[in-house]
Amino acid sequence: MGAFPLFLRLVRASVGGQARYPASALLLTVGQFLGTGIEMVAVWALFHRFGSVQGWHIGEVALFYGLVNCMFAIADALGRGFDVLGTEFLRTGAFDRLLLRPRPLALQLMGHDFRLSRLGRLLQGMAVLVFATHQAPIAWTPATVAVALFALVGGIALFLGILVLQGTLAFWTVESLEIANVLTYGGVQAAQYPLALYANWFRRVLTFVVPLACVAYYPALAILGKPDPLGAPAWMGEVSPLAGFVFLAAAFGAWRLGLRRYASTGS
């Protein structure tokens, strides 16, 4: 069986398992929808009270917010295997079984526990995108749709890269550390607002270290046709999502280093 059909089969098996508990799956999905939606309540309440922030309006901020949540929802569903690598694979020794199978390791982990509940975050992000379209307003032309899709794929690569790094860390710590939440959930939080709001050092972190701004802020500017208040050129948003793929490649580089170091826990 080829790599991709194998992946699809793993996903189907995982989804089928969750469908056996429909009430639980539904509650978790609704919980995800509401739980990720409350951040939008904060955004809305702040704009309701203050009107606008440094020339940004709620429709524009909603575009960042929706894009980032869609990216993370998909990456989080794909990257669950890396997320729980320490507790579910390394500690238990189940990782040895994955290594013995003559199939790509990353693929097996990506197909592990593909969680339906992430649909809640995805739907919420899409709902906010619809809101942004009306509020900003955004003209969806083939060009802007292309930028949005490119940003989306780049963003999925970036968040997946963060999860891969989290898994890599587990080769040393043999447990899944909550600390990576700073970059995943915290990254979503940070990328929800315009980069221009932040302090200078934090902007640099978000552009050059963990390039969240490259997959959200700059493409969103290109979609809105808004010049960057910080002075980045207009074409920036059309190429910057590439940074997400570079990050993912770097993350897999680190992953291979960690893998070479791996010694079974023997249990």
Add this chain to the structure above:
Amino acid sequence: MSRGLRAAMRPYIAAFASRFLQMLQYRTAALAGFATQCWWGGIKVMVFAAFYGGTAVAGASSPMSLAQAITYTWLAQGMLVLMPWMGDPEVGQAVRTGAVAYDRLRPVDAYALWFARSAGWIAARLLPRVALMAAFAAVALPLAGLGDWAWQLPASVAAGAAFLLSAGLALLLSTAMVMLLNVAATAALNERGINAVATPVVIVLSGNLLPLALLPDAWQTALRVQPLAGLMDIPARLYFGQLSGWHAAGGLGLQCFWIAVLVALGRLAMGRTMRNLQVQGG
């Protein structure tokens, strides 16, 4: 305290203390949580600064100053584990494994025993995180030259004392809510779905997401009297000296009222669930 009362309280105090000491062992979890909360708080502080700094009118149209909003943010991050968004995992596990049967056999009040344990579970995670957060936001930030972003002292000594009292009540209130979640988990055998729905409600209505005062003015009356305000909003208002004199007493009284109501509800629900409980496993 009379000797009889002390003897009657002993098993509950022991349950509280043992769970408290057990949870204090999880130092890595506390440190990881602390790091996450610093990052979160930092982002919120920058966002607040941007919203407040935008226009001169912004400050005027807001019921709290930027310095207060920043102090509130650190306070809310430090007190994050007070949020009752999940039941005590030990109770959920006891129900799944059948160990709950042992608790039913003990010659003590089952509600009070779980209450004491859950309170210990919350308190042991709360105290180290508040201390770390205070060290970071009230001491390290000013030393690093970021005094504008720092956690400020309470409005007065009286405000500080009222805050401490109110925070203690918030712990009891939170435990009463965790007990309701525990009972719900017992009835449903699975706590994940319940926790998933409880979380967003708790974050918004407690004032953890945003100070309740910053939510729309039209909602304020309803927001102030609902039970979750006692977890974060009332302690914070006391801290800033926005509630003083009779208003302060009213805030504390409201917390006590909701504790009484929720404990009564919890006892009732627990009694009903326990009658129908089927112990799992062998």
